[in-house]
Amino acid sequence: MAAPETVNLLIKARWIVPVVPENRVFENCALAIRGGVIQALVPQSEADKRFEAEQVINLGNHVLMPGLVNAHGHAAMSLLRGIADDLPLKEWLHDHIWPAEGQWVNEDMVRDGTELAMAEMIRSGTTCFSDMYFFPEQAAQAAQQAHMRAQIAFPILDFATAWGSGPEEYFRKGLALHDDFRASNLITVGFGPHSPYTMSDEPLKRVATLAQELDAPIHIHLHETAKEVAESLEQHGKRPTQRLADLGLLSPLTQCVHMTQVDDTDVALLSESGAHVVHCPESNLKLASGFCPVQTLLDAGINVALGTDGAASNNDLDLMSEMKTAALLAKAVSGRAEALDAHSALRMATLGGARALGLEDQIGSLEVGKAADITAVELSELAAQPVYNPVSQLVYTNSGHRVTHVWVAGRAVLLSRQLQTLNERELIGKSRWWRQQISQ
Template sequence: MTDAAPQPCDLLIEAGWVVPVVPHGVVLPDHAVAVSAGAIVAVLPIAEARARFAAKETVSRPDAALIPGLVNAHTHNPMTLLRGIADDLPLMTWLREHIWPVEAAVIGPEFVADGMALSIAEMLRGGTTCANENYFFPDVQAGVYKKHGFRARVGAVIIDFPSAWASSDDEYFDRACELHDAWRGDPLVGTAFAPHAPYTVNDANFERVRMLSDQLDVPVHLHTHETAQEVADSIQLHGQRPLARLDRLGLVNDRLIAVHMTQLTEAEIHLCAERGVSVVHCPESNLKLASGFCPACALLKAGVNLAIGTDGCASNNDLDMFGETRTAALLGKAVANDAAGFSAFEALHAATLGGAKALGFDARIGSIEIGKRADLVCVDLSQLETQPLHHVVSQLVYATGRQQVSDVWIDGVPKLRQRVLVDMDTDAIVANARQWRQRIAAIQR
């Protein structure tokens, strides 16, 4: 009797540690992940993997942790070209007196496409493989994401005033439905409705969003409860807090991706848990704009799905999900006055599977499980900044920098190989960003 012939596979990634996220709290030392046709087909010890599989390519990273790709659950990625133009200002001053006027002068397909290329390169170098996008010209965004093989949920903006994207309520909705039709069923790029915020969207438009979200079964990606002023204004104008108003309009359900949520009562937290709302915690943007503190530990204890997002580079000022996750974990403990709250494992879950669930992608990504897509990241833990290595997940959340990301795959396709971007011209991206700086500087004079 002879041994069975090795099973062919496209890719075998051998790592010092595999952190699958599911089951919770598990770290698998000296394990490998086998990939075929972009899907994970096995997670097993390295010795067994070598005996079982004949791989077209084997990547061996004995000093690295292999984790699911990070999911940036709230971004405005074209705004990467506005990084640093209006720092140290409160939200409404920042938005109305600086960001919106500059946007009005430069926004268009070219600005969006160039900002997207810069942001995708930055995200890949930081271990992010999926983004939840909320910005104008989502058709252009979707095309750029697809071109670079990057996974995304692209939101169609709905807002009560004209923009370069649409001039009327009807046009916003027509274009949103066209976007959905164009990308329906795409394996990498999905769509959502992205009504900007309760203070920029009227009741009738929210009701249209709810109706279409129900009909098309797509998420609603919304900034809400971002500041105390937003809540106070809502009470004055509508006689209700924003979440109560959204509930009256039928939007508080398991399709709602509620971003920021810094101003929450205990009853509102439990309402989100009961209805299956996902909350996206953007701590660094909220800190920088002094918007408030998301009660992350209270949300987790109530059973709310928690995700992490960087927000846009105009208010953060980076797309660093390792940094964001660390800040989220530390701030969560401080707000709850509980050093045991928002543990390293919970933070990594929020940055991966929590984000995937918020986007409705959790059947495909967010954890290293057989059958899921191979969106994977190798993180080099051999550097002195992450030594000595007592606890892998602790180091990933509390000590690791994004510069330690060595390799990235999306759908099993290499996107970063030993710190070098695959099929992206870094020099050209930087040169292009510099010419946008000059154009924007000329506008601000």
């Protein structure tokens, strides 16, 4: 009889939803993890015979799933949560958010705000997030230190901000950051051109060229409002997607955030280019920006990921809640009750995000050889009963607060609801200090 294989961690659970293969739920199985990588998904009886684990965790009332991928946000804006609610996008941005950022955004604010955001995301099951904000060096360092996986898209705009004087400085600093984290197994650095309406053609062309040379992602707000599309038609004679395509900016490296204003030509361009869409339903609803036609995009073979946007416009970073909203909204927009079923919504929040970020070979599903980015959700409380279908409970019953354990590359960042790499009490204290400064 062969000697047992040694592994670092064996997690036994009532249910495991691996996402790949699709639409499957495994009962009374276990995940074996060694070196931060998934070695096996097998029945618990087999796991006991086959593996000798340094640590065994029994989760008899839980579902194990891939860690959620929050494919769009502005993490540091968690410190601006609630300062300008119930306003249309242009007024919210121009009259409130940009002035507040101009006064308060600095390295300390970005570091503290990013840590607050990561703590909230971890506690609700997110293991990987995409961030686009000023002082991206601070966000990258904070994520690395907290052992959280992140895509950091350094911002590029035509005009000066707290982080730089204009495109030249943004490119210089951003490319240096890309080099600094080139060897990181957790941090990916990409390009963050803010939007077509804040950028002229030449910097956008440069983004397209450099992204292809470096095989680096491009993260951009696109078709967020009807006004954006109308102004593009007036100024450039074409819709924003067509303008980006003509500039070489639409490719499998491109992550198109929002896409609430979509017609058949946009769908064709996205499909032909291989670009991804990042859907932020709750932020779009709160700002009355419009509705992303998710099912139409999926039917056209376009990959759709899920994001929360920043806490200043959402106002939370709970991707579980976002899954429910996305599923319900897809049904209403398409007029089809079967649109974006529970398994599809979960896949969008995991593997869809991984694909958009170029990380599909590493995360997004619980497959042998992938990183052990795992979330455990307890389904024993009253509001989760009875459990006929654990995936339905995950998507439709507000499961964010039921997350108990989270691992990133096999390392626990949340154990029994306790943060392991971030100090909750310290973060609350810092947040209150920032509130006092900003509200003066």
